[in-house]
Amino acid sequence: MATRKRQTWLFKSEPNVYSYADLERDGRTHWDGIRNYQARNLLRDDVKEGDGVLFYHSNAKPMAVAGVARVVREAYPDASQFDPKSKYHDPKSDPGDPTWLMVDIAPVAACPESLTRDALKDEPALAEMMLLRRGSRLSIQPVSAREWKRIMTMAGIRDA
């Protein structure tokens, strides 16, 4: 059986909702609340334990890659879809065949504050990044090996 190469991702979070500092405090977290089919399919099919994650702060000042995380548990049903009190409640989801999934992630290393969206935009090697394309709303995005390497270099993180 061939060894799967680790893949890398970018997860968006609004830091006033859940920040990288919150993840460091918690030690690990359920990445719940994904309610977009494209993102769900990535979680279901492609995001695997050990994969690298760029923890991106969206709708923030500054917008930035705040830290690096790692997938510590692969996709399983997102409990919040069955919780009527949750803002992520989905009454259409069948408990026998849950619509929405989540993964668990844990922190690896914080990034320097200089790793902002503007800094990424100024980097020619990252010109093709999905994050920087207009209208890119997907909350879970693939990051290429080259992009990942470049960003680790910018962050001064040796291996993550």
Next chain:
DNA sequence: GCCAACGTTGGC
């Protein structure tokens, strides 16, 4: 606060 870019919903 604005609004472009999408995704979803629902009438037909």
Next chain:
DNA sequence: GCCAACGTTGGC
């Protein structure tokens, strides 16, 4: 199945 209306995301 089409598509207009609506809601959300998220950068600016």
